[in-house]
Amino acid sequence: MTGQRRSAAWFGATGRAGMIYRSWMRNQGFGAEVFDGRPVIGIATSASELAPCNAHLHRVAEAVKRGVWQAGGFPLEFPTMATGETLMRPTAMLYRNLMAMEVEELIRANPLDGVVLLSGCDKTTPAMLMAAASVDLPAVMVTGGPMLNGKYRGTDVGSGTHVWKFEEELKAGRMTQEECFFAEGCMARSNGHCMTMGTASTMACMAEALGMQLPGSATWPAVDARRFEIAQSAGQRIVAMVEEDLRPSRILTREAFENAIRVNAAIGGSTNAIIHLLAIAGRADVDLSLDDFDTLIREIPTLVNLMPSGKYLMEDFCYAGGLPVVMRQLVEAGLLHAGSVSVTGKPVSDNVAAAENFNTDVITTVDEPLQPAGNGTAVLRGNLCPGGAVIKQSAASPHLLKHRGRALVFDTVEDYHAVADDPDLDVDETSILVIRGAGPKGYPGMPEVSNVALPAKLLKAGVTDMVRICDGRMSGTGYGTVVLHVTPESAAGGPLALVRTGDLITLDVAARTLNVEVSDEELAARRAAWQAPPAPYTSGYTWLYTQHVLQADEGADFDFLRGRRGHAVPRDSH
DSSP, rough: OOOOOHHHHHHHHHHHHHHHHHHHHHGOOOOOGGGGGGOEEEEEEEETTTTTGGGGGHHHHHHHHHHHHHOEEEEEEOOOOOOTTTOSSSSTTHHHHHHHHHHHHHHSSSSSSEEEEEESSHHHHHHHHHHHHHHSSSSSEOOOOOOOOEETTTTTEEHHHHHHHHHHHHHHTTHHHHHHHHHHHHHHSSBBBBSSSSSSHHHHHHHHTTTTTTTTTSSSOSHHHHHHHHHHHHHHHHHHHHTTOOOHHHHSSSHHHHHHHHHHHHHHTTTHHHHHHHHHHHHOOOOOOOTHHHTTTTTBBBBBBBBBTTTHHHHHHHHHHOHHHHHHHHHHOOSSOTTTTOOTBBHHHHTTTTTOSSSSSTTTSSSSBBBBOOOOOEEEEEETTTTEEEEEGSOOOOOGHHHHHEEEEEHHHHHHHHHTOTTTSSOOTEEEEESSSSSSHHHSSSOOOSSSOOOOEEEHHTTTOOEEEEEEOOOOTOSSEEEEEEEEEEGOGGGGGGOOTTTTHHHHHHHEEEEOOOHHHHHHHHHOOOOOOOOOOSSSHHHHHHHOOOOGGTTTTTTTOSOOOOOOOOOOOO
């Protein structure tokens, strides 16, 4: 009990303190032998019935425990908050930083030598990775896996993606409310997170691409037995990682983030990955900027044919070979840093060398891709977004990627919804909808409200897309020509706050520009007359959030949480 493990400061202690630490653990039935200096592994689980995507993680935790015991470790499961995307208001993103802070402090405050992170829904994965980067103890992630493919009237339907489609069909009068009720149960028919290439699936892939998740584990369905097999393997592997002192600081390098950015382009991943990767990089002390997400992907074709950019779903992606197939192709094309180390202790090239593609319609090839190189997320600049904005080209309509139109401006998304069904709304297919007040400070939390449904009069006329601009985010399951993450946000006095209905806006994605055709003098006059919206919160967590949240181009983390704080053993408690 005199080993060098961090946990020895608790379980190897003598006197009253050691007695307290060991004795109360034994009320759970643990024998004295577990305090013999073996690695103590925390299993951080975000299982919660309020986060449906994570509700099954208690079963995943049991599989991890088996692996830890098999490898000679001492597993201890502990709960964390769960930022469930589907239920939390005003947005789960408001609580991502709180979860990251909680997980970080729980790891540091307890007798842990390593940790397995169990996540699922959109924000739980980046929150846990942010925490692990700041603590820098050996860590491996196990995501909960996607749901089985949705099935509706004999066809595959995707969670999220078909929500937006069914909403449009309902507003256009082509679908009844009763049909919608039936379709709800067809989209979500098993445990797991969204099975489209939405944010949850994207961030699972990002965890694997960064090297923080075992190869192949991002795509196994939540209810597939192999989900639990790989969780057991993760339990075995974390014990070895403690022995090797393989920590996130050796894995989360600049090269690893470049790999993740390129993989995100290849899979047609969510724009939300930009926000989360920037936040994780900030915790890992890696210099990463918004512009990297544009420059690094220009040579990367879209290879994965999944909704919302394609036609298949995660179950199909898994059976076609999963993420290792994509990464192998990129490695062989010289488009990834092949030597980046992962939780396996091996370089990326070794991890994916044996990957086989079993369906080239689901996972296309670099030579014959789904979409050509340079069709990933574009970063825009201009007088409307001096800090940047993003657009997912693969989910947009090609004819709208260069567009000039009249702005129709709404200060809140509620203002838009109040008139969206008005048959007399002054809007046509050339108009540009501007929704502001949806940024990190303004909403607060930067919600996924940017891809609003088109006005009912346009949907009934057969219009399927129009340009929308917002300082908020879009669901990773969404689609359309939507400019997102406009920075600085309107609530912080960004130029978006100065736009008026009738102003002409020019979008040119090829040129990477977004401008409002208003003179500098007129914008200055409008700024002089502009007043910041009153602060709606004066206390509590939301006040803390609005006071300290960074803008989208810096990952919307808290300014005081960036960087590593390490895992020094805290002072004794008794």
